[in-house]
Amino acid sequence: MGFVSTPTALLKHDFHAYSAAAPQTPQVAPAPIVKWVGGKGRLLSQLRPLLPPAVDRMRHVEPFAGGAAMFFDRRPSRALLCDVNQDLIATYLAVRDELPSVITELQRLARDHSRERYYDVRSRYNTAELTRSQRAAAFIYLNKTCFNGLHRVNRRGHFNVPVGRYEKPKILNASLLQAASAQLSEADLRCTSFEALVALARPGDFVYLDPPYEPVSRTANFTSYAQDGFSQEDQQRLRDVYRELDRRGCKLMLSNSDVPFVRELYRDFRIDLVAAPRAINCNTSRRGKVSEVVVRNY
């Protein structure tokens, strides 16, 4: 395959054009590199006006990073991103530190993609010894080709989502990966639970908390992001952390579903509503807009 590295070629023919040898200047704005359940991409226009004044001078902290839509949108010069999903954080580290190898691997995976190939890659991802960049490329490939971009693992920690029904999934977007890599180079990345914030957050930080949502009804289940769900006790512990960071002088913004339990937890703080498209619901009759709370301490 012949590589060319002019910016125009890079934009037009992403798949063929990336030169693994030459460092590139990002040509597009950074944005999430994975589809993520609960991703905030479609809510950003409603969330931006709710950011604190002078937020650009603050360190940006996201303890539930996921696809990190807010981080990529804000492009902070200092950031701390955390998530309990080890594979997600490892992927960000590889995209930040070993992008050429990740892209080379993704080019190969994209070229060979088929429904059958998906299951080979998934099996290797679950059982084979892969390098960090191979694993990150497989993570991105599986995310782009699996059913609904879900991340679900079984009890043994094996990724078990079936292949999605996409005609031509966009598996490799080299320009976007480059932009994300450059933005991630400003970030401290950690695989840790939100409780670690008590040790990590500093006065004057802007902290955006976007935990797994409290289900709106007993049948809706938005809690299985990693191996363990997020219980009501977790929501209560998170509220305690929120109070602690409030006392410390952090600026706090938290998203959750608009249910009485959440309103009660944060009744001492300012609560605004935003209208969100319902992300994933097997029952199509229940798709539509749903309101979410944004809890702020400023």
Ligand SMILES: C[S@@+](CC[C@H](N)C(=O)[O-])C[C@H]1O[C@@H](n2cnc3c(N)ncnc32)[C@H](O)[C@@H]1O
């Ligand atoms: C609603 S998603 C965040 C979505 C993100 N804001 C975005 O734009 O894509 C919630 C995230 O919290 C993570 N998570 C679940 N339990 C956690 C915990 N105890 N501590 C930190 N992160 C956790 C999940 O892995 C998931 O990525």
